[in-house]
Amino acid sequence: MNEQIKKLNGANMDIDLATPIDAISWPQDPCPWNEAEQTNEHKCAIKNVSICPYFCGVAYIDTLLCCYPHPNPFQSEGNAAS
Ligand code: SF4
Numbered sequence: 001m002n003e004q005i006k007k008l009n010g011a012n013m014d015i016d017l018a019t020p021i022d023a024i025s026w027p028q029d030p031c032p033w034n035e036a037e038q039t040n041e042h043k044c045a046i047k048n049v050s051i052c053p054y055f056c057g058v059a060y061i062d063t064l065l066c067c068y069p070h071p072n073p074f075q076s077e078g079n080a081a082s
Pocket of ligand 1: 031055
């Protein structure tokens with residue numbers, strides 16, 4: 001990683017790929033877990049509440065990294081919670 005960029009723990013994030021398309025003005029890929037279950041209940045990170053077990057982080061600027069339906073490779077490092 002670029003040495004000018006720090007990794008800072010403990011961010012309180014609020015991220016989803018489940019916002020109704022008429023509520024946002026940008027294209028959004030659907031959550032594959034929601035698609036598989038024909039629901040809209042799964043969120044990547046809910047502020048103050050939870051982080052999806054398939055959440056693998058974000059890439060600049062707003063790309064979600066998702067491992068669904070595979071085991072989270074970061075979970076053993078303690079970087080993701082359910
Ligand atoms: S991390 Fe993946 S499976 Fe989990 S809510 Fe986000 S898009 Fe869906």
